[in-house]
Every structure is written in C-alpha cells, then in structure tokens.
Amino acid sequence: MTDATAGGEALPKPPLDIVPLLLPVILALAMIPLIGSASTWVTLTVASLAMGMMIFIMASGLTLVFGLMDVLNFGHGAFIAVGAYVATLILLPMAAWVQADSLWQNLAAVTPAVLLAMAVTGALGLVFERVLIRPVYGQHLKQILITMGGLIVAEQGLYALWGPQIIPLPLPAALRGSFIFGDIAIAKYRLLAMLVGLTVFVVTMLVLNRTRLGLLIRAGVENREMVEALGYRIRRLFLGVFMAGSALAGLGGVMWSLYREQVHASIGNELMILVFIVVIIGGLGSVTGCFIGAVLVAMVANYGGFLLPKLALISDILLMVAILMWRPRGLYAVTNR
Amino acid sequence: MSDMLTLRGVHTHIGRYHILHGVDFTVPEGQTTMLLGRNGAGKTTTLRTIMGLSPPSAGEIDFAGASIGGWATPDIAMRGVGYVPETMAVFSDLTVKENLVLAARSGPFDPTRLEWIFGFFPPLKKFWLSRAGSLSGGQKQMLSIARAIVEPRRLLLIDEPTKGLAPAIVMALIECLAEIKRSGATILLVEQNFRVAEAIGDTVAVMDNGAIVHRGAMAALSGDGALQERLLGLSLEAHQ
Ligand SMILES: Nc1ncnc2c1ncn2[C@@H]1O[C@H](COP(=O)(O)OP(=O)(O)O)[C@@H](O)[C@H]1O
Numbered sequence: 295m296t297d298a299t300a301g302g303e304a305l306p307k308p309p310l311d312i313v314p315l316l317l318p319v320i321l322a323l324a325m326i327p328l329i330g331s332a333s334t335w336v337t338l339t340v341a342s343l344a345m346g347m348m349i350f351i352m353a354s355g356l357t358l359v360f361g362l363m364d365v366l367n368f369g370h371g372a373f374i375a376v377g378a379y380v381a382t383l384i385l386l387p388m389a390a391w392v393q394a395d396s397l398w399q400n401l402a403a404v405t406p407a408v409l410l411a412m413a414v415t416g417a418l419g420l421v422f423e424r425v426l427i428r429p430v431y432g433q434h435l436k437q438i439l440i441t442m443g444g445l446i447v448a449e450q451g452l453y454a455l456w457g458p459q460i461i462p463l464p465l466p467a468a469l470r471g472s473f474i475f476g477d478i479a480i481a482k483y484r485l486l487a488m489l490v491g492l493t494v495f496v497v498t499m500l501v502l503n504r505t506r507l508g509l510l511i512r513a514g515v516e517n518r519e520m521v522e523a524l525g526y527r528i529r530r531l532f533l534g535v536f537m538a539g540s541a542l543a544g545l546g547g548v549m550w551s552l553y554r555e556q557v558h559a560s561i562g563n564e565l566m567i568l569v570f571i572v573v574i575i576g577g578l579g580s581v582t583g584c585f586i587g588a589v590l591v592a593m594v595a596n597y598g599g600f601l602l603p604k605l606a607l608i609s610d611i612l613l614m615v616a617i618l619m620w621r622p623r624g625l626y627a628v629t630n631r
Numbered sequence: 632m633s634d635m636l637t638l639r640g641v642h643t644h645i646g647r648y649h650i651l652h653g654v655d656f657t658v659p660e661g662q663t664t665m666l667l668g669r670n671g672a673g674k675t676t677t678l679r680t681i682m683g684l685s686p687p688s689a690g691e692i693d694f695a696g697a698s699i700g701g702w703a704t705p706d707i708a709m710r711g712v713g714y715v716p717e718t719m720a721v722f723s724d725l726t727v728k729e730n731l732v733l734a735a736r737s738g739p740f741d742p743t744r745l746e747w748i749f750g751f752f753p754p755l756k757k758f759w760l761s762r763a764g765s766l767s768g769g770q771k772q773m774l775s776i777a778r779a780i781v782e783p784r785r786l787l788l789i790d791e792p793t794k795g796l797a798p799a800i801v802m803a804l805i806e807c808l809a810e811i812k813r814s815g816a817t818i819l820l821v822e823q824n825f826r827v828a829e830a831i832g833d834t835v836a837v838m839d840n841g842a843i844v845h846r847g848a849m850a851a852l853s854g855d856g857a858l859q860e861r862l863l864g865l866s867l868e869a870h871q
C-alpha cells in the first residue's frame with residue numbers, strides 16, 4: 295500500500311481489526327500445554343466450537359435487536375424454550391423414525407420438527423414485539439421489566455401445558471456416536487452443530503453485506519433516525535429482524551435440547567445469561583462480535599470446566615469483565631450508544 | 632410562484648422543554664431560503680420538526696399540498712424531502728456507494744445525475760468503494776449532501792453544511808450549493824456564515840428564542856448593516 299499514499303491518491307485503509315478474531319485461536323493454542331493430552335484437547339475444543347455455535351445461533355438475533363432498536367429484550371430466552379418444546383410435538387410421536395437406523399427417516403422427523411419450532415417462535419416473536427415491546431420503545435427500565443415478565447409468563451405457560459417434569463429427547467440414531475481418528479473422537483452431533491452455526495453465520499453475513507435489506511439493517515444499527523429520514527420504515531425492518539431472531543432462538547433451543555437429550559422450561563433462563571454475556575462481549579449490534587464472543591464463552595466454559603471446575607460458574611463473567619476492561623464497548627463497537 | 636413549504640404557529644416540545652414557540656415562515660418553490668439565527672435559536676429543531684424527527688406539538692406544516700404535521704418521518708421523506716442533518720449522519724460502516732444506494736430509494740442510480748454529482752464532489756467518485764467512516768469531514772459533508780440529491784427531491788433541508796470545515800472546502804461547498812440551486816431545487820438552508828447566506832440566499836428568515844423575528848428578501852438584509860447588527864449581532868461580527 296506504499297504507492298497509494300503517494301500524492302494522496304487513496305485514503306489510508308482503516309486497519310482490519312483482526313485481534314478479536316485471533317482471540318479464540320490464541321486461547322485454544324494456549325490450552326494445549328495446560329491440558330496435556332491431545333485427544334482431551336481436541337474433544338474440549340470441538341465441544342467448545344459446537345456449544346459456541348449453538349449459543350451464537352440463539353444470540354445473533356438478540357444482538358441485532360439491541361443494535362437496531364436499542365431494545366433490551368430479556369425475554370429472548372422464552373423463544374429458546376418454546377422452540378424446544380414445540381419440536382417435541384413432532385419428535386416424540388415420531389420416536390420410531392427418530393430411532394430408526396436410516397438417516398433419511400431421522401431427517402424426515404427432525405426437519406419438520408425444526409421448521410415447526412422456527413415457525414412458531416417466529417410467530418411468537420411477532421406477538422411479543424407487537425404486544426410487549428412496541429409500547430415501551432425508548433424506555434429501558436420498562437423494557438427490562440416487561441420482557442422479563444414475558445419470559446416468566448412463557449415459562450409458566452410451558453409448565454402448564456407440558457408439566458414440570460423433564461422430557462427426555464434422545465438424539466436421532468444417525469447423529470449418535472463419533473468419527474474416530476486414531477485416539478481422537480469427534481462427536482457427530484457436535485460436528486453438525488458447528489456446521490449449522492457456520493451456515494447461519496455465513497448466510498447472515500451475506501444478507502448483511504450483499505443485500506439492500508442488509509445495508510438497511512447495518513445503517514439502522516448505526517443511525518436509526520437517518521434511515522427513517524431517507525424514507526424507510528424502520529419499525530417494519532425491526533419487526534422482520536425480531537421475528538428472524540426469534541426463529542433462530544427457537545432453532546438454537548431445539549439444537550441445545552437434542553445436545554442435552556432433554557427438554558425443560560428452565561433452559562430459557564439458563565441460556566439467557568450466556569446469551570447476554572455473548573452479546574455484550576461481542577459489542578451490541580455486531581454479528582461478527584457475537585460469533586467470536588460465543589466461541590470464547592464456550593471455550594472458557596469447556597476449558598475452564600476441565601482445568602478449574604470450581605471456577606466454572608464465574609469463569610464466563612470473568613471473561614466478560616476482562617474483555618470489557620480491554621474494550622469497554624465489546625469486541626466490535628458498531629452502535630453509537 | 633407557489634410555496635413549497637409553509638409553517639404556521641409551530642410549537643415543538645422536546646421532553647418537557649418548550650423549544651419552538653410558534654414558528655411561521657414559508658419556503659417558495661425554486662428558491663433558496665436561508666434560516667439564520669444565533670446558536671441555540673432553534674434552527675436545527677425547526678428542520679427536525681419539519682422532518683418529523685421532533686414532531687410539532689401544535690401548529691401546521693404544509694408541504695407540497697399536504698398537511699404533514701404529525702406524519703411519520705419516512706412518510707415525510709417519501710413525499711420528497713432530502714435531509715442533510717447538522718451531524719451529517721453518514722453511515723460510516725457502509726461504503727460511499729452503499730450510502731448512496733440506500734439514498735436512491737426508487738432503484739438503480741441515474742448515471743447522468745451521478746456524473747453531475749461527481750462533477751462537483753470528485754472525492755466521492757475517487758473513494759466510491761471506501762468506508763464512509765474513513766472520509767475526511769469535508770468529504771463526509773459532500774456524501775451527506777449527495778445522499779439528499781442523488782434523486783430529485785421537492786425540498787432540501789440542509790443544516791449548517793459549512794460548520795467546522797476549512798475555508799477552502801467552504802468555498803467549494805458554496806459553489807456546489809449554488810450549482811444545486813441552479814438546477815431548480817428548492818432549498819431551506821441553515822447557515823451561520825453570513826457570506827454564504829448572501830451568496831446563495833433568495834429569501835431569509837431569522838430566528839431567535841424559538842420564533843421567527845424577521846422575514847424578507849436576502850438582498851434587503853444584505854444591504855442593511857444596522858438590521859444585520861440588530862438581528863444577528865455577534866454571529867455577524869464573527870465573520871467580518
Ligand atoms: N434534545 C434536546 N433536549 C433539550 N433541549 C434541547 C434539545 N435539543 C435542542 N435543545 C435546546 O433547544 C434550543 C434550540 O436548539 P437547536 O435547535 O439545536 O438550535 P440551533 O440549531 O439554532 O443552534 C437550544 O436551547 C437547545 O439547548
């Protein structure tokens with residue numbers, strides 16, 4: 295780039311901010327000597343990536359909702375739990391197909407379950423936005439209270455409909471087991487989770503960077519008023535993002551329940567803390583930050599749980615504190631708030 | 632000649648503050664109307680009120696045959712207003728091109744119009760694919776104005792375009808605004824720099840304390856030093 299600066303022909307390119315991208319890599323490499331055994335390290339790393347991708351799927355919509363409309367939605371966890379329960383409506387009656395030894399029969403049960411879960415959580419997102427969030431735009435305290443209330447109502451609704459007991463949700467037969475390379479085993483389902491997460495990330499990035507809709511979303515995250523002053527109804531845009539984010543949370547809920555092989559209404563609450571940490575670490579409104587944040591949070595949980603089990607509960611909070619001390623607005627700051 | 636925009640008794644509250652106290656003025660079609668007044672007089676709030684960003688609490692705003700007081704901002708924009716805010720508000724994460732893509736609501740760029748804009752804002756062509764955030768202050772202002780004129784609009788609201796820019800860039804901007812004016816645009820321009828106002832204003836409205844205190848032809852104010860002194864006081868001295 296030396297010739298570009300001569301004669302002031304081009305602006306200096308802002309340096310590509312890759313430090314955050316390197317963080318998970320550095321963290322993973324630094325763990326090799328601490329963990330010692332290569333196969334354990336691979337298992338923990340794969341587990342981290344799989345868990346990270348599932349959390350990313352749940353968190354991606356929330357970060358855009360934060361960024362775009364400055365809405366603090368503490369009810370996002372409701373979509374995670376509802377998604378999981380709705381999937382059981384198909385997966386339990388079709389248990390025979392889920393447990394069949396044919397990949398096709400497994401898919402014939404799982405695909406409609408996932409689609410139904412996403413459709414229901416997307417529609418629930420519509421209701422949630424219209425009924426709970428619309429009246430409290432711009433009022434953070436009320437947003438927190440009313441969306442938390444929404445989460446509690448949703449959770450109690452699930453208890454009322456399905457009862458308080460844990461529902462077992464076995465993995466489809468074709469997704470059980472591992473691929474074995476020497477003494478290293480990689481669980482098939484973890485691989486699938488990584489694949490789905492990566493796909494969601496790539497598609498989201500393509501939409502945000504290559505489509506007019508994506509440009510509007512990015513512009514709206516930065517300056518809502520100006521997007522409106524250009525003639526775009528940002529409320530409608532926001533509703534679309536909100537519904538898509540809710541549907542993704544539903545997808546994440548199904549994936550997480552299959553991972554845990556059980557469904558319980560408390561997963562909404564349980565995962566919300568991680569999801570919020572991820573959104574804050576990543577920088578409100580940044581999908582890339584959210585992606586990296588999710589991987590970091592999962593790595594700290596997995597490596598930390600192995601090395602320092604006593605710190606497992608607070609390790610992710612410590613991670614958040616450390617990152618915010620380094621970058622107070624998160625890994626990638628995109629909003630002006 | 633008809634009036635493109637008319638404000639009658641417009642009041643605006645922001646939170647519990649009463650900012651505009653009955654603003655009255657008109658913007659004639661095809662002319663450039665200057666909105667002058669010292670800092671804090673309410674000029675920016677007036678433009679934001681017209682744009683629906685700080686909606687009026689009382690009074691009437693007529694624009695191109697419709698009563699737009701109380702309309703939502705996107706609807707006001709769609710009726711044909713281009714807005715260049717005081718803060719420029721370019722989307723810094725987007726490229727110059729992407730900023731203009733969003734501004735060109737009705738579809739692909741009109742190539743002739745784009746070349747016309749590049750003619751007086753050459754840096755926009757040069758940095759077409761650069762992030763808007765990496766532009767200099769003057770270039771961001773060019774982009775902000777280009778966004779408002781990338782398609783023909785009935786009315787342009789431009790808020791202090793020369794603020795904080797180096798004198799050489801200010802001169803260039805005046806030329807551009809004059810060129811936009813010659814193209815037949817109707818402009819409501821807020822400007823602290825009296826020389827700029829003299830150079831391109833046809834009519835003028837002067838604000839103080841949230842109300843209009845003088846209206847008339849720019850030439851009349853230009854030729855009356857005592858009136859300038861009374862209306863604009865300090866801000867005039869600052870530029871002489
Ligand atoms: N968001 C706001 N909250 C409270 N007061 C405001 C706000 N915006 C503007 N004001 C007040 O309104 C008055 C007019 O401001 P403004 O319209 O920005 O003036 P100008 O553009 O003429 O300098 C000022 O006294 C300013 O302090």
Ligand SMILES: [Mg+2]
Pocket residue numbers: 674675676717791
């Ligand atoms: Mg102002």
